[in-house]
Amino acid sequence: MEQLVPAQLTSAGRAALEEDETQVATATRVSLCDRNKKLLHECKEGMLAVTTHHVWWWTPPQPGRNPDEAHAMKLPLQRILKAEAHSSLFRREPRIDLFFASDPSAPLLRFVFRDNKCAEVFERLQTSLARKNWEKPKQVVKRESGFNTQFAGVGGVMRRQQQEREQTANLTTEAFSDLKQLLDSASEIVKLADRFSSAISQNQAKAQAAAAAAAGGSSETVERKQEDDFFALLNDMGIANPATKRACGSRYHEELARELADFLAKHLKRHSATGAIALTDLYCLVNRARGTELISPNDLYQACILMKPLGLNFVLKTFESGVSVLQSISLNDDTVSSRFVELLRDQNDPFTARINAVSVASAFSLSLQLALEQLKTAEKLGYLCRDETAQGVDFYLNLFEHVQIYDEEAPPVPPPVPPSH
Known part of the structure; x- marks a missing residue:
């Protein structure tokens, strides 16, 4: 055909x-x-x-x-x-x-x-x-160039802002007034969000340049960090075509599993260096991205169970404490534990360096609960050892595997007897 x-x-x-x-x-x-x-x-x-x-x-x-x-x-x-x-x-x-x-x-x-x-x-x-x-041509955002006296001075800035507010209000009113009209205006809503994203990106670049000039490349401020987070959220602003029970019927959980795999492939690549996310965090992120097409916790759990039989790139894992996470099959426990070891070795003295759930959560963009569970897994695999104090639990490099203990009172081991010919 x-x-x-x-x-x-x-x-x-x-x-x-x-x-x-x-x-x-x-x-x-x-x-x-x-x-x-x-x-x-x-x-x-x-x-x-x-x-x-x-x-x-x-x-x-x-x-x-x-x-x-x-x-x-x-x-x-x-x-x-x-x-x-x-x-x-x-x-x-x-x-x-x-x-x-x-x-x-x-x-x-x-x-x-x-x-x-x-x-x-x-x-x-x-x-x-x-x-x-x-047949509708793709709209290209036109950037105004040149000087216009209408928008000069403080009054001009106020008139420009008022004009932008009116355009935004008209667009949202028309988009949500009717279901069919909402479908037609969906692309305009996306372009509006892209415009906000571009504005934040420009402000972010200016702030970075100003901070580098003033402080010689000092650490980011809280305001810039918030802009970074919001900019990332706008880039992950939603799931365009969510799977629904009405549309998928008996294959709903299978299609939901595939949707989650596509969503996580983009999200975890940007936000998690360990390739894992707790189901509680995933539930919040997915429902935020789906908008009005919310899913129940049971539907999310059933979809996660199907990921391994469907051969997708994620698998449901439950720790001994009962915490359930979705983990990428390309990043197993040994790979994640090796990254913890690298984090310790990058410090000044790796033999006395220590990490805890807070530092790991900050370094790898994890929740505290998930960071602690993965540290315990690394300890169980022999990569780390723990030190429990009144201030909390710290983890160090496991040096015991490299220590050899000699017993002076033990009799010497006789040399091997050569085979007789």
């Missing part, structure tokens, strides 16, 4: 959408057929997703396999002439027929559904075809 083009999946096996592309409907157990109901792929069933620009179809990747080996295809909506839905009480398998300009008399492509998502997918497909978002 020449109308279909190869597509890429994310590392977790989800559709890798374009920058301005938004997913509007999904369905499972969908077959891809031609006009003669002949399967176009050896896999009878796959995943279907309708976006603002394409119709996606792919087979779920096998656990432990590379997502690039999965079969993924997408159909640009601009190639579709029209779509028709066929379903009735007597039809066991409803379908959607797609017509193209090359042969408008008969459908060239059919999606056969084995669940109850046909009507919903068809409605969203018709909406995407009517909107024609692919």
Whole structure:
């Protein structure tokens, strides 16, 4: 089928959408057929997703396999002439027929559904075809140049700020006034957040330059640290296409697991050097990123359990104390413990250097609870040894493995007897 083009999946096996592309409907157990109901792929069933620009179809990747080996295809909506839905009480398998300009008399492509998502997918497909978002040019942020007397002086600055506030208020009012209008204005909302992010980035650069000139590269102030954190939050400002029970049906926890894997691949790379995050922290981060599509603690836990069977890059781990974390499979306990050893050896005297949960949490961007659990694991593996005092628990390099104890009263060991010939 020449109308279909190869597509890429994310590392977790989800559709890798374009920058301005938004997913509007999904369905499972969908077959891809031609006009003669002949399967176009050896896999009878796959995943279907309708976006603002394409119709996606792919087979779920096998656990432990590379997502690039999965079969993924997408159909640009601009190639579709029209779509028709066929379903009735007597039809066991409803379908959607797609017509193209090359042969408008008969459908060239059919999606056969084995669940109850046909009507919903068809409605969203018709909406995407009517909107024609692919024809809308990408808006480029225009930067004003030159001098304008209207915005000169203190009064000009106040007028500019008032104008920006009015534009922001109008945009948010229009976006949230109607659900359909919200979908149209979603890209504008994202651009508004990007503008805030750019402003913070510029202020951050100016503050760094001023601090370097005044203090010769001194440590960051509290205000700059807060700007850094807020800037990072804006870069991780949300999950664009969250998995929902209504859209995914029986595959909800599986799709949620893949969504979490994609989210963590970006978040942990930036915020955690140990590749681990506590489930309590993950629950807060994910629900913040999903906005109104909140998930329950049980759904999060079930999705985390499925990560290992699905062959994703994270695994659920529970410490002896009962603390549960998600940890990257590329960073096991030995790798994390080695980083603690490097942290001690980087100090002036590694033999007397010590670390604790507070210093590790600060150095590796971890919670205190998770830092303490990973220090205990490093001790159990023989990398560290502890010293419990009234002030708390400190950890040192484990030097006992390099100490040899000799007993002077022990009889000498006789030399080995050479073998007789």
